[in-house]
Amino acid sequence: MAGSTKTQKTPKAKNWSAKVTRESYALDLEEGVFTWKDPRRIALSLKRSAEQSKRRKAPPFRSAMSMLVFYINRAGRKLDPTQRRILEQAKDELRKLYGRPAK
Template sequence: MKKQGNKKETKYWSGEVTRKSNALDLEGGVFTWNNPKKIALSLKMSAELSDRRKAAPFQSAMSMLNFYINRAGKNLNPKRKKILNQAKEELRKAFK
């Protein structure tokens, strides 16, 4: 992963994307919730309400969820990963 900045303040580009993404306005703490269906419905609502996204609502919502999971990598707690993967399934159902 490429780092930006000087030695005092090292930042990862992916953290910058999460903080300043112009694609979706997410509810605070959405990826920390324990209810996969609630996560999915929140992502769906954010994607459908956004007028700045560059893809279809489903693709934008799923991309944001995958980005979060991939960014966490090995540091993602197995329980949290299971919940977020269940949220993917709920997101697919929500858009059918």
């Protein structure tokens, strides 16, 4: 059977998004920030990290929102629905903290 063998991904290539979340050069995130149950606390932590960072390439709001959206998107269907709701609420909290209109 030609073409029936699967190529295996190396663990390094498979988990690159986890590494970005853990070792982001742009933001120094608090440990476990995306697992917290309080959307406001998550938003405040991301805001603090973005504003303190000297390495970010975008304004603080965009850096914080980008990291949050990145985590949600990369988790995909593996993200618990309850935690997804909390993270979506954290996006709204982040917008409020920066005086941006809600979507």
